[in-house]
Amino acid sequence: MKITDIKLGMLRVPLKTPFKTALRTVNQVEDVVVVIETDTGHKGYGEAPPTAVITGDTHGSIIEAIRTLIRPKLIGMKVENLNDILATISQSAVRNSSAKAAVEIAVYDLFAQFYDAPLYKILGGGEPTLSTDITISVDYIDKMVADSVVAVERGFESLKIKVGKDIGVDIERVKAIYGAVEGRALLRLDANQGWTPKEAVYAIRTLEDAGIKLELVEQPVKAADLAGMKYVTERVYTPVMADESGFGPREVIELIQMRAADIINIKLMKTGGIANAMKIADICGVYDMQCMIGCMLETSISVSAAAHLAVAKANIITKVDLDGPSLCQFNPVKGAIEFDDSEIRISDAPGLGITQIDGLEMLP
Numbered sequence: 001m002k003i004t005d006i007k008l009g010m011l012r013v014p015l016k017t018p019f020k021t022a023l024r025t026v027n028q029v030e031d032v033v034v035v036i037e038t039d040t041g042h043k044g045y046g047e048a049p050p051t052a053v054i055t056g057d058t059h060g061s062i063i064e065a066i067r068t069l070i071r072p073k074l075i076g077m078k079v080e081n082l083n084d085i086l087a088t089i090s091q092s093a094v095r096n097s098s099a100k101a102a103v104e105i106a107v108y109d110l111f112a113q114f115y116d117a118p119l120y121k122i123l124g125g126g127e128p129t130l131s132t133d134i135t136i137s138v139d140y141i142d143k144m145v146a147d148s149v150v151a152v153e154r155g156f157e158s159l160k161i162k163v164g165k166d167i168g169v170d171i172e173r174v175k176a177i178y179g180a181v182e183g184r185a186l187l188r189l190d191a192n193q194g195w196t197p198k199e200a201v202y203a204i205r206t207l208e209d210a211g212i213k214l215e216l217v218e219q220p221v222k223a224a225d226l227a228g229m230k231y232v233t234e235r236v237y238t239p240v241m242a243d244e245s246g247f248g249p250r251e252v253i254e255l256i257q258m259r260a261a262d263i264i265n266i267k268l269m270k271t272g273g274i275a276n277a278m279k280i281a282d283i284c285g286v287y288d289m290q291c292m293i294g295c296m297l298e299t300s301i302s303v304s305a306a307a308h309l310a311v312a313k314a315n316i317i318t319k320v321d322l323d324g325p326s327l328c329q330f331n332p333v334k335g336a337i338e339f340d341d342s343e344i345r346i347s348d349a350p351g352l353g354i355t356q357i358d359g360l361e362m363l364p
């Protein structure tokens, strides 16, 4: 199965409600879609969101990297020579992790189709179901409480509460939400780098002292401040999870060796795709460290790849934050994965199982 072309498109889907974090506010998913064509007629799909505040990637940088640095090298390569293709993508440029992830996901989609098996079986097997949390955007306290109650009533058992805007209000936000949903859902906080190390320790200890049990706190301090991550991790009982601080395997090894986090959030858009994500899961397995599988603002194209990976590594990837498609007003992707509120069911069709993408605008 030879790669004959790599085409790009744009997929736009409005969100149900604005997505607000300490880093940004977004109203719609607007992602670059990769379609890899082959001489057998099979197509592989991938997706890259422009999360400039986290990955540095924009629409322009994603499109340019794929068109000029990756596409010319991949055309003519055989899908069954997966490791050659992975090395070629990885060596095509430094960084550009979202562009690399989108292409790699499409290649894995084809590789699994070549063997006529769903991707998770190629990655190691497992049960094709997952349960995800849902994000509660940082907002006025009353709005966050109302959103949390609705999410719990829809059956979500884990809520990812965005904080990191103002330490005093953040503490009140979490207390109010905990009071409203206590015993009905686990609370994960994500500060998206919004606190200083001292603020983070103060906030988490204040919540712990108030008897509030948090499942974890994600990325309390600036991404590059590993000493700050360690400072917080050492001083609180609540597990601290690294997100923006850990992109690839090397950074994760550093985080582990420094003991700067208790959990790692693996996202394909940070790792540059599935191969590095598997390496990170294996590294964490060696150190008995748990992982979360996370996503950016993505539809079911790339979220389905993350879901396949998660079920294949379910012994290490024990936490799931794959709510991108749930935040969208509609699902433009047919096949792949089915969402029933918190429950995700992976298709048993070959590859990612994508059969149709509505509203995909191909780029010239």
Ligand SMILES: C[C@H](N)C(=O)N[C@H](CCC(=O)O)C(=O)O
Pocket: 021, 023, 024, 051, 135, 160, 190, 192, 243, 294, 295, 296, 297, 321, 322, 323, 324
């Ligand atoms: C969508 C997912 N639940 C999430 O919260 N991801 C964010 C980053 C997403 C973004 O800003 O696009 C995270 O874990 O920090």
Ligand SMILES: [Mg+2]
Pocket: 190, 192, 218, 219, 243, 244, 265
């Ligand atoms: Mg995060």
